[in-house]
Amino acid sequence: MSDTFKAAVLFELNKPLEIVDLYHKDPSDGEVKIKMITSGLCGAQVNEMSGKKGDDKYLPHLMGHEGYGEVVGVGKDVTTVKAGDHVILHWRPGNGISTFGTKYQSVDFGPIGAGPVTTFAEFTIISENRCSVIEPDASIAEALPLLGCAISTAYGAVVKEAKVEVDNDVLIYGAGGLGMALLFWCKLLGIKNITVVDIHDGKRPQIEDFGGTFINASVPLNEKMYDVIFETSGVVKNVEDSLRVAKKSAKIILIGQTRLNAPVTFSNFLHFYDEITMIASAGGRFDPDEDMEKIYSLCKQNVDLFNSLVSQTINLDQVNEGFDLMKAENTKRIIINF
Secondary structure, rough: OOOEEEEEEOOOOOOEEEEEEEEEEOOOOOEEEEEEEEOOOOOHHHHHHOOOOOOOOOEEOOOOOOEEEEEEEEOOOOOOOOOOEEEOOOOOOOOOOOOEEEEEEOOOOOOOEOOOOOOOOOOOEEHHHHEEEEEEOOOHHHHHHHHOOOOHHHHHHHHHOOOOOOOOEEEEEEEOHHHHHHHHHHOOOOOEEEEEOOOOOHHHHHHOOOOOOEEEEOOOOOOOOOOEEEEEEHHHHHHHHHOEEEEEEEEEEOOOOOOOOOOOOOHHHHHHHHOOOEEOOOHHHOOOOHHHHHHHHHHHHHHHHHOOOOEEEOOHHHHHHHHOOOOOOOOEEEEEOO
């Protein structure tokens, strides 16, 4: 094995990631070293790169928080995984030791930091509690990273936070990766009355393939009210409209995050007192130890539908092109294949 490996690094907000060479290191106490197989590009990284939540005091650092790989080494006291295990990397903590992150020495740029889980690298060292063992399955290897964020968050939002019933009228704002993951679970669970609002007409075919009804965001939602509303875009207008189109006793699940300090105004907040529940989703309250095995099993039972969530695969050195592709109308999820 070479002394170095490649990783995508964020050096500056609102700038492309740079592919750099890092020196290998051994995992420390409570850490796990993983050879990455696949990783997903997520809207969370777009927000991170653009400074949507504010300044980034940890620059420069590695990126990515959903992935699939093979364990190649473990640090002292690690008990939940061992070398040779195949694992899902996830941002929600599970059982095992929690560590803050690590630092790598780069060939050309000095020390580079990394948080408890990063996935845009050929090898990565993560906190023990950010990976879960699964049985390898080559037939879904490209889509497996989605279990680390989009699919697990959507599962939790539908099943645990909203507790959607099969006869509910469901509205989803946004047909990006998370919106399509919500549609995936609705289809699997037999929920048929699903409307999806998006700015791109090109999203219509994939929404209809998953059993949803498409409405362009430019068209006012005036004729129908909804039992469950998922807001995935972080667009202020959608957050504001979510209350306006909510039925009595509706549940509103806010998954997308608005920009830092963006004001949100509800035109008729009195409607909130009609037993409306509004939840700021926390990754769907996904618990890796409680939920991963079930989610993995359901995805394996629905291989074709699960794999159809991925529209493109790229190499690590195409990561910035991948983020550009995310803006295209016909894009679903983009996967880095190592």
